[in-house]
Amino acid sequence: MNRGVIVLLAAAPAAAHGAVLGYMTPAQPLTEARIAALPASEQGAWRGYLARSRAAMDADKAALAAERAALATVPPAPPHGGGDGGMARNRPTAWYGTPEARHIADNIVSFQTPSGGWGKNVDRTGPVRQRGQHYVSFDGKESWNFIGTIDNNATTSELKFLARVQAQMPGAAGDEYRKAALRGISYLLNSQYPNGGFPQVYPLQGGYHDAITFNDDAFANVLQVLLEVANRRGDYAFVPETVATDARAAADKALQVLLASQIIVGGVRTAWCQQHDAITLAPVGARNFEPAALTSTESARLLMLLMLLPDPSPELRASIHAGMAWLQKAALPGDVWSRYYDLNTMRPIFGDRDRSIHDDVKELSEERQKGYGWFSNGPARAKQAFEAWTRKP
Template identity: 60%
Template structure:
C-alpha cells in the first residue's frame, strides 16, 4: 500500500489540484466479455482497454465499481472511486484509501479477462501495452495470495475483515477460475508466457488446497464454508455488521461447483463435495417464500408447497437461518430486520439448486 500511496503523492507533488474521484458505479462496468472476437480490436474496445491500463494501480490491481467506458485516468487522480467503507459509511477516495486494488465485485478478474481478449485481437506490437498490463495484473494476484493459498479481498492489505480469505460474493472462486484459465494457455489466453502460466498453475493448486482445508467441520462432520475465513487459522470470521460468522449457502454452492470442475479430484476433494452437497440438502427451507418488495419492504411469508430455497446464512451451532442488521444485532427471524437490510441483501435464494443439479451430473462421471 505504501508504494501505491507514494506514487499517487508524487503525482500530486506538483501542486496541481487532483481531479475529482469517479463516482461509484451502479450497474454495467462497460467490460463486455461475450462480444465477437473482432470487436476487441475496435476503437470502442481499445478505449475500454486504455481506461483499464490507465487506472491500474502501481501494485497491479484495480478498484471496483468503475465505468470503464469513461475517461482515462489523469495525473493525480485516485485509482478508485467513491465507495462504502467497512463501517457502512462513505469515504471520498481522494481523501481516504479504500478498495484500492481488490477482487471484490468482480474487480481485477474482469479487467484481466477483458485485456486478454484485446491482446488476442491485437497480436504483435499493437497489443504490447495491454499484454504488459495483463502480465502485471496476473502477477498482482500471485503476489496477493497468502502462502497457504488464500486470497484477501483487498491487496495491498487494508486491514480488518478485508484481510480474511474472502469467499464472499464468489471473489475467491473467480480468482481461482482465472488462474486455471491462465495456466491452460488456451483460447484468449494462448499468448500467456509459459513461466507466468506455471506460476498460475502453482497458485491454483495452493488455492484448492486451502479451500478443502477450510471447509467447516461441525461435530466431526464436514459442512460448508463461511463468507470469510481467518487468513492464518482458517476459522470462519465475520465481516460487515450484518455479515456474522456463519455457514453461507451461496458461497458454498459456488465453491462446490469450483471443486466439481476439477478434472482429477483427489479423495479429499470428493469427500468435500459429497459432504457440502449433503449439507445444502439439509438446510433447504420449504413452505415459505421471500416476498416481493413493497411499501414496507420484503418479508418472509408462509406459502405451503413453496421451495426449496436457501437462507444466505446458517448458524454453525444450531443449523438454523440467521440474519444481521446494520447495528450489529443478529436475528433468527428475517422479518425483524430493518427495512433497509431486508431489502438490501440477498437473505434467501434458489442458487444452491444449480449446485445440487451439477452434483448429480458430476456423480455420473465419477
C-alpha cells in the same frame, strides 16, 4: 487449534424463536502480534508477506503523491460504475478488437495501480485516467479504500477483459494489454497468503478485509483465473510458461486452503463461511450484519468450480459430495436457501447493523430487511451441476 481443519461442536439445541441469538464479533486483521504467536517455523513467511504488503501500499501512495505534487488542481475521482462496469464478456469474439473495446481496455490499463491490481465499482467505459486522478471512485470524502481488491469482481474482471482484447490484437498492437494483464496476474500471485488464501484487499487494508474472502465469489474468481492462466489456452495462450507454472502452484495452494477451511460440524464436512481468518482459517464475520456463518450462495459457487476440475483428487471429490449433501439439507421449501446458517444449529440466521444476530428476518430493522439479499435460489444451479457431475465416468 489445528489450523488445517475447522471443527465445530455437534448441533446444539435451537434458541427460542424470537430471541437475539448473540452479537457478531469483528474479524481480526493480520498483525505482527498474531504472527508472533505462530510456531517459529511459520513466522518468517508471514512476516515477509506483511512487509511486502506494506511496502506495496507505500509505493502505491507515493506514486499518486508524486503525480499530484506539481498539479494546481487534482482531477475528480472517476465515475462510479455498476454491474460489469462495461467489461462485458458475452460479446461476439470480433467485438473485442473494435475501437469501443479498445477504449475500455485503455481505461483499464490507465487505472491499474502500481501494485498491479484495480479498485472496484469504476465505469470502465469512461475517460482514461488523468495524471493525479485517484484509482477509485468515492461516495464522499476521498479515502484509501479497496486499492486494489478482488471484491465485486474487481481485478479478475479487468484481467479477463484485457486477455480477451489482446487475443484480437497479435503483435505490437496488443503488447500494452498483455503487459498490463501479466502485471495483474503477478498482483494476484503476490496477494496470496502463505497458506494459499486471498485477502479481499491487497495491499492489506486491515479489519475484515484481511480475512480470506469467499464472499461475492472473490476467492472463486481468482482461482478460476489462475487455473485458466495455468492452462495457457484461449485468451491466456500468450502467458509465458514460467508465469503459468507459478499460477498452477498458486492454484494448488488455493485448493488446499479451500479443503482446510471447509467447516466440519459434528465430524461431518459441510460448507464455507463468507470469510475465514487469514491464519486460523476459523469462520469470521465481516460487516456488522454479516456474522460468521455457513453461507449457501458462495459455497454453491465454490462447489461448482470444483466440479469443473478435470481430475479432482479423492479429497476434493469427498469435499464436493459433503458440500452438496449440506447444501441439499439446507434447502428451504421451494428450493430457496437462506444466505446464512448458524454454525451449530444449521438454522437460518440474520444480522442487523447493531451486530445483533436473529433467527427471524422480520426482527431486523426495516432498512436491513429490505437492503440485503437474505434468500436466494441461486444454489439450485449447483444441484443441477452436481447431477451432471456424478454421471461423468
